[in-house]
Amino acid sequence: MIRIGVIGAIGYAGRELIRLLGIHPEAEVVAAVELEGGRPLADVLPAFAKTTGVVLETFDPDKLARECDVVFMALPGTQSMGLVPPLRSAGIRVIDMGPDFRLKDTAAFHQYYGAEHAAPELLPESVYGLAPYYRDRIRDAQLVAVPGCYVMSVLFPLRPIVDGLSTDVPVVVDAISGVSGAGRKLLEAFHFPEMNENLLAYKLGVHQHTPEIEQELGNKVMVQFSPHVGPYTRGILSTITARPSGDLDPASSYACYDDEPYVRVLGEGKLAQVGAVRGSNFCEFGWVRDQRTGNLIIVSAIDNLLGGTAGMAVQCLNIMFRLDERTGLNLAGMAP
Amino acid sequence: MIRIGVIGAIGYAGRELIRLLGIHPEAEVVAAVELEGGRPLADVLPAFAKTTGVVLETFDPDKLARECDVVFMALPGTQSMGLVPPLRSAGIRVIDMGPDFRLKDTAAFHQYYGAEHAAPELLPESVYGLAPYYRDRIRDAQLVAVPGCYVMSVLFPLRPIVDGLSTDVPVVVDAISGVSGAGRKLLEAFHFPEMNENLLAYKLGVHQHTPEIEQELGNKVMVQFSPHVGPYTRGILSTITARPSGDLDPASSYACYDDEPYVRVLGEGKLAQVGAVRGSNFCEFGWVRDQRTGNLIIVSAIDNLLGGTAGMAVQCLNIMFRLDERTGLNLAGMAP
Amino acid sequence: MIRIGVIGAIGYAGRELIRLLGIHPEAEVVAAVELEGGRPLADVLPAFAKTTGVVLETFDPDKLARECDVVFMALPGTQSMGLVPPLRSAGIRVIDMGPDFRLKDTAAFHQYYGAEHAAPELLPESVYGLAPYYRDRIRDAQLVAVPGCYVMSVLFPLRPIVDGLSTDVPVVVDAISGVSGAGRKLLEAFHFPEMNENLLAYKLGVHQHTPEIEQELGNKVMVQFSPHVGPYTRGILSTITARPSGDLDPASSYACYDDEPYVRVLGEGKLAQVGAVRGSNFCEFGWVRDQRTGNLIIVSAIDNLLGGTAGMAVQCLNIMFRLDERTGLNLAGMAP
């Protein structure tokens, strides 16, 4: 059994990871770290009662190094960059589900996250945890930075075709996330009576996933990223409007995903929906070519907490420990 | 009292109209037409019990002419164009909330609605019922075509600035509607367990509101219209990404709405949300100018059934009968 | 125009009242009181923009007395009892939508609200604002205590039949409220991702509406009241299980409501639903007699914010000012 530590166990990403590892046959959560250590996880989160006996503890890198084979970080932006160096010094492999080790450009990090990077020396060794593209480097990585949820919903469809897109105008990405993407922090906007039956946009043009998307598209195109929040809990639907620069045959470009276990290419005229990926590790997408306008419109869907965070993290774990990538992940979408 | 007839009384638009007229001090629903006549409306729709005694009847233009001062049509596309000519021949003023008399171009009508127009001779006299722009013509109109719900959410913000936009690329409109926009017809996609917690796109590039938007923008720009359905009942949020051709000052362009009773200009950096307009006749919008990309991104919100349909229809009624435009409409958004 | 003051303008009950008064032809909100005075209401609550220019002010009974014909209180329990005496001393008529002046028994008040009553001397003059039963006294009342939302959903069906019920066992009331019933205070339980798709019970056996229900049933039966919260915004559904002591003919008992404008008796075998009353002032109910068990089961529905609070308050206002009781209230249920 791979011995797992989770730092940030009671946030939404941490919960989802621990839930998912409950059905992983080769991994076991042996340490769960939170600021408020001391209580059994199941006392804090009743949904875990009778599934795990793990007791919350405070951060101790040496103890984690003794007890764990790998540690997952499930913390908000800027909170893991201070904790990863001692973990790495103690020799622990780290899979960071937060954003701190994704951007290679520390200036962009500073601009979008509002803080100086505390561990820039670790960025060169950090491997971007997008399995289909970095599989070979993930295998022996000591530090993996799992991509952002919105980012994955955009990269899967855009990366194979980016060279065929016009660079004259930005690619427009309008994405709608379920409210779980905003985490467990109480805000008036997400009080049930305020958010239910509501829909809103936020951080237009300044969302921190923008530079991450552009970095992983090789900075070949500019992205106009407009995130939204909708009245549901899980999932992201991204609608991508791009202008091909010449003849572009998406279907053949997407053949690269034929053998990817968790990317579903629906095809032309078929559109993704959140309900088909909820509760699963899949990203799915389809597209329409509008002859009248000359645009290509792609719609992709992902579960922000699972395929968009914890599921991809487990897929990286499987790669790092030479397991079948599907191990513990073979859940179809929970529909209904 | 203005005597009102409603044709299509039990569809969602008809219900909303009758509900709204319940608080209109100068109008009364005296005739409600449906295919299945004979039963009191409140027997078919229990929400109306003890609010109206109107009994459903079948279509009889002469009877309607005797009993009504004006007739509202609340029918799906292609179903009103056959009924309006006899109503007009009988001398009745008509406010059509459906799409049949909105497009001036019968070829576009045929292309997007899949049928030859049955009454093209009435198109010249049909007045487009967008109060802020056609107020003077609505006053004495005999036939008013209330704009489409998506269309209004786009026209209010775009029409004042369309001359300042680049014509090189289409304006991108990603809009998300509540499920009521799809009407009361049972479809598997809108079965509660399928649609709840789901989100999907549809009719990309081919939605029938596309030519209507472009017509009312003077065919000066092309619109890439991508409609979506989200897991809530009422409201539309439209995110509009446009490229200004030069210096464009949205705030001054939008001063035209200062005295409009039901258009709320939120201003730069402020974003509309569905929750603020639900249950009201308002369309509200705000915007962001992205210096990095050169784009202008506008977010607008409207209640698809009220401000986007029945409310604008009542506003037209008020204009036609020389009432204060706000009569019976002064509802703030129902939040929560 | 009746000049209205609202104390507690930005809570959910206060918002709903101000929204509702927006369509009242004989009343106008001239004063809105909140702790944080100084800003226009529409700045704090964007849904009110362009519907009212009222500016929030702090509590000043003399100023209110000069400017208002009547003041509505929309405050949580124990917060109005200190403010009503100075208002009454200043000669202002008060309609309290909170609980402080409903219970005649100050010991029960202390037990259920956790505080000594601060103005017991006003309890004798306080009139219970349940229009169908206290209409005559409401007319000239100086202080009206609008019933609780759950309470109305139970009293309308139970009060006419209470004398026919067995007193051997408590009447069982299982009621489910939308989340707006819990108000605007941020709590983890009502954070959207926690409450969405969730359902829970609370305050079993100790909810403060229990003694109010029993008081208004003449303390003839004991009530086992079990409130719940469900994943929706507005509305209460109450399922009432009672044991008739002998032959009981509900239909004839309920004939008392034939002319009540906002009570809908659906009849035997017909069950109320939240969707039929949402956005309206109605309470509706129907019932089943189970021959096998000997029980009578009644299901009633009300909109907790409207029919259950602000709507009944406006109905009281209409009575107090000799208006038609339906004035400003003739909204059918908003369905969909």
Added chain:
Amino acid sequence: MIRIGVIGAIGYAGRELIRLLGIHPEAEVVAAVELEGGRPLADVLPAFAKTTGVVLETFDPDKLARECDVVFMALPGTQSMGLVPPLRSAGIRVIDMGPDFRLKDTAAFHQYYGAEHAAPELLPESVYGLAPYYRDRIRDAQLVAVPGCYVMSVLFPLRPIVDGLSTDVPVVVDAISGVSGAGRKLLEAFHFPEMNENLLAYKLGVHQHTPEIEQELGNKVMVQFSPHVGPYTRGILSTITARPSGDLDPASSYACYDDEPYVRVLGEGKLAQVGAVRGSNFCEFGWVRDQRTGNLIIVSAIDNLLGGTAGMAVQCLNIMFRLDERTGLNLAGMAP
């Protein structure tokens, strides 16, 4: 690998079973039966793409006998009783998730399901699949009848204490189910705009789970069962009001569940919620003793599709094939 056949693969219970078996390490779905055979399951249900290659086939008991070790039935009431006899004749073990083989009393079956039982000769061998109580008989059962979803939410808390309850009055069970409990059949009541923000009761006193609950309580008490549907997809919350006949100590009675893997006894003063069991095989419950009324009120929660149907079916499978009962089921509640 245990070779599994599923009859009724595209209904909601069948889908959930196949989804769940996707993470079962010892079982594989090799046959999926539907009326409309011939298409890959993933073509009909896109959520299954890339998780299973199974192709829908029509019902052929001999083929199923050759290919499967066990067959699950996931059909509406009265539809499996005709298919089980040929399956049993062909020697196949059957786990029926539908109601046809639960009631021992064929008269009650006829009364509540409206049809003569077609295979009464199989009732004696049918084992009621409630693992904690019938574990020993399930082990070698040839035909298992998985309990109803509502039923399990009631039996887990009531069965250990039934002997301590008064028999003078019925136990009152008010239960609220998510809409998935009504299946995939399109009905106006469950059209999204009708059901969203709605709540309703149905089949009061005549629901078919009533005799099943009473049978499994040894017909010692009468149950007043009032089912409801709420605006969410999954889960049941049951509120049970019972009158103890004397001193009853629920905590000690419930010690029987200490080692049950999927029953969570929350304790006195703690109340179950749907959000804690959604997506899991757990039933959880807690209770309150109301000294004032003398009643015991229990609140229990279960996921109607998982713990209430497919999960319990898999638990039975595990027992029948001598696996650890937790195999493939160790999912914590999906919260959020």
